[in-house]
Amino acid sequence: MRTLDEPAEGPPHDAAPAAGASVSQRRWRTTVGLKVLMAVTGVVLVTFLVLHLLGNLLVYQGSTALNSYSAFLVREPLLLWVARAVLLLSAVIHVGAAVLLWARDRRARPVRYRRVARRSATVASRTMRLTGLGLGGFIVFHILHLTAGIIEPVPFNEHDVYRNVVGGFSVGWVAAAYLGAMVLVGLHVWHGAWASLRSLGVSRPSPQPKRRPVAWLLALLLWGGFTSIPLAVWLGWVR
Numbered sequence: 001m002r003t004l005d006e007p008a009e010g011p012p013h014d015a016a017p018a019a020g021a022s023v024s025q026r027r028w029r030t031t032v033g034l035k036v037l038m039a040v041t042g043v044v045l046v047t048f049l050v051l052h053l054l055g056n057l058l059v060y061q062g063s064t065a066l067n068s069y070s071a072f073l074v075r076e077p078l079l080l081w082v083a084r085a086v087l088l089l090s091a092v093i094h095v096g097a098a099v100l101l102w103a104r105d106r107r108a109r110p111v112r113y114r115r116v117a118r119r120s121a122t123v124a125s126r127t128m129r130l131t132g133l134g135l136g137g138f139i140v141f142h143i144l145h146l147t148a149g150i151i152e153p154v155p156f157n158e159h160d161v162y163r164n165v166v167g168g169f170s171v172g173w174v175a176a177a178y179l180g181a182m183v184l185v186g187l188h189v190w191h192g193a194w195a196s197l198r199s200l201g202v203s204r205p206s207p208q209p210k211r212r213p214v215a216w217l218l219a220l221l222l223w224g225g226f227t228s229i230p231l232a233v234w235l236g237w238v239r
């Protein structure tokens with residue numbers, strides 16, 4: 001039985017097999033198309049997150065390492081702006097496809113089921129829209145904090161990323177906000193990675209849908225890596 005949380009595996013059983021696509025077949029294809037778009041843009045966004053984490057982990061090597069990495073990006077404006085454009089486009093498509101899927105879901109089922117068979121449902125899958133919304137809010141806050149320097153818990157210096165990061169995380173509410181946001185990252189990536197692999201046909205339906213080694217690995221890596229930075233500053237290990 002297909003559950004509501006799983007990416008579509010095939011056309012609905014009322015799809016007409018005759019030549020020429022029926023309405024339900026066309027709908028199913030559009031839904032699959034939107035899910036594939038979400039999956040592909042999700043892969044781009046997670047790739048950015050992995051690279052962003054690797055760059056940020058340079059904080060453990062000290063200010064010269066982190067500031068040189070940041071200065072390198074500034075010296076390569078073409079690379080920086082192409083990466084920014086790809087990132088922004090992916091984010092817009094990802095959110096747009098999510099909104100369209102949500103609207104189709106609402107239209108197809110205006111009266112919600114009272115009981116739903118959720119074989120693979122988890123806290124993460126049930127809260128994808130909420131964690132996605134939270135992440136959107138975090139990204140706006142984060143850019144205003146560390147890229148634009150508009151939210152300034154400590155004086156901002158665009159040539160000293162290390163000081164901006166370490167100084168920022170020394171402020172309790174800033175560190176707490178980042179620690180909370182990283183839980184959203186972990187939950188969203190955990191379910192998103194699993195759903196993307198299914199939508200792209202990389203992983204097949206399993207009798208144990210909650211066994212998700214790749215999703216676990218990615219989510220733990222990103223959550224743990226990002227969380228370690230405000231935590232290390234807060235504990236005084238990085239100063």
Ligand code: HEM
Binds near residue numbers: 230
């Ligand atoms: C502890 C965790 C994190 C730290 C220390 C951190 C650090 C930074 C820093 C220093 C910048 C500014 C880079 C510069 O202007 O040279 C930045 C930019 C950015 N970060 Fe993060 N980041 C963290 C987590 C995240 C997460 C989880 C996301 C996404 C969900 C994210 C998304 C971004 C984006 C989109 C930018 C703007 C990139 C640009 O300038 O084009 N960051 N981050």
